[in-house]
Amino acid sequence: MSKSKLDRGTKIYIGVLAAVALAILIAWLLSLEPRVWDINDRLEQDSEISAYPYPFRVLEINNGIAVVSSPRSPQVPVMHFLGIIDPALRGADPDSPAAVATQKKLADIQGRVRKLVEAESDIERVSWRIDADWLAAHGVQLQP
Secondary structure: OOOOOOOHHHHHHHHHHHHHHHHHHHHHHHHOOHHHHHHHHHHHHOHHHHHOOOOOOEEEEEOOEEEEEEOOOOOOOHHHHHHHHOHHHOOOOOOOHHHHHHHHHHHHHHHHHHHHHHOOOOOOEEEEEEOHHHHHHOOOOOOO
């Protein structure tokens, strides 16, 4: 009969670490939402939505409400956002034809996202959530 080379304290420590790791894994698995993945796959398959410079994504679904990421917020001036997706618009007049067309394109795409998501039988409506991480990655810090 061979003796284990680990003392009792080490075995307990390893057991506790394994239990914590298992608990974290189970919590992570329970938080996964395959339904969100399915809808995001549909968004990616839409040629107009997937071609847009901002990647709209469903973040979560709660009681029939799909929370969808958005690059727009009252906290961020529209021209700031438009300058990110189209650098030629940086410093442009917000009423210029190019700026107006780009704003309309955003509204059209966001409307298309809403329509596609709300077409799902289990989704009653869409709620938009500002994508602070995407904005931060493009140099925009939101004020708390």
